[in-house]
Amino acid sequence: MSPHKKTKRRIAFSSLADYPVVGSGKDGKVYRLSQDKCIKVYYDETTQQQELEALELGQVSSIVPILYESGHNYTVMEYIHAISLSKYIKEYNRLPSALVERILLLFDEMKAIGFTRWDAEVRHILITDETELKVIDLKRSLTSTKSIPTKLFQGLRKLGALPLFLRRVQTLRPDLYKEWVRYQ
Known part of the structure; x- marks a missing residue:
């Protein structure tokens, strides 16, 4: 590029x-x-x-x-042709395991890029038509150190989706679940 x-x-x-x-x-x-x-x-x-x-x-x-x-x-x-994670959950009232897996991979990728903040608000995670995830509003990605996705948790809690998200994390990535469950 x-x-x-x-x-x-x-x-x-x-x-x-x-x-x-x-x-x-x-x-x-x-x-x-x-x-x-x-x-x-x-x-x-x-x-x-x-x-x-x-x-x-x-x-x-x-x-x-x-x-x-x-x-x-x-x-x-x-310009990303997409729907935000928050709108997706509101419109479809679901959080499939495959989507949770992509969110976890998104955070892994943020870490691999070199970002020190591995978190995003539900409105800043975008799902494209090809079901790829993109992340926007990155201003704190290098100025904040956060390995626990508390902003994501707050948004999912407001949408009533945090318990389901964490159950899926427990199945997909038990290591992360053990680290994250105390911050719910």
């Missing part, structure tokens, strides 16, 4: 008024630029730099969106 284009530009939110907002949070807004690209514009450049570092490190893996361009307060990356 070729390195992304780095610029010294800053993007004004107002310059993206004609593009649909596909995500918004405390760190910034995400706009869809095309069928396969989006731009995240950050409120704070420090947050942009933290996430950019994680995105750059993650370019070796298919779980991280492809990075195309970055500037002082933005990143242009792959």
Whole structure:
């Protein structure tokens, strides 16, 4: 994969008024630029730099969106055609063992990439049409040290899916279950 284009530009939110907002949070807004690209514009450049570092490190893996361009307060990356894990659980009211296994492999991959935080919120784990998992909002992946997926647990608890998730982990990865069960 070729390195992304780095610029010294800053993007004004107002310059993206004609593009649909596909995500918004405390760190910034995400706009869809095309069928396969989006731009995240950050409120704070420090947050942009933290996430950019994680995105750059993650370019070796298919779980991280492809990075195309970055500037002082933005990143242009792959638009993921997917449903979040939270929406999946709400819509289908299920958490199949195969999906739990892919979530565990996602965390293994985060560790292999070199991330120090092996956790993600249920809304930041995306399930593609090909049932691959992607992870977004990586700003704390290198600044936080967390081997217990407490954010995932919190989201699954709110959805009523944590007990089922842990039962599946117990079957699939008893080693992780023994480590994680005390944090439920």
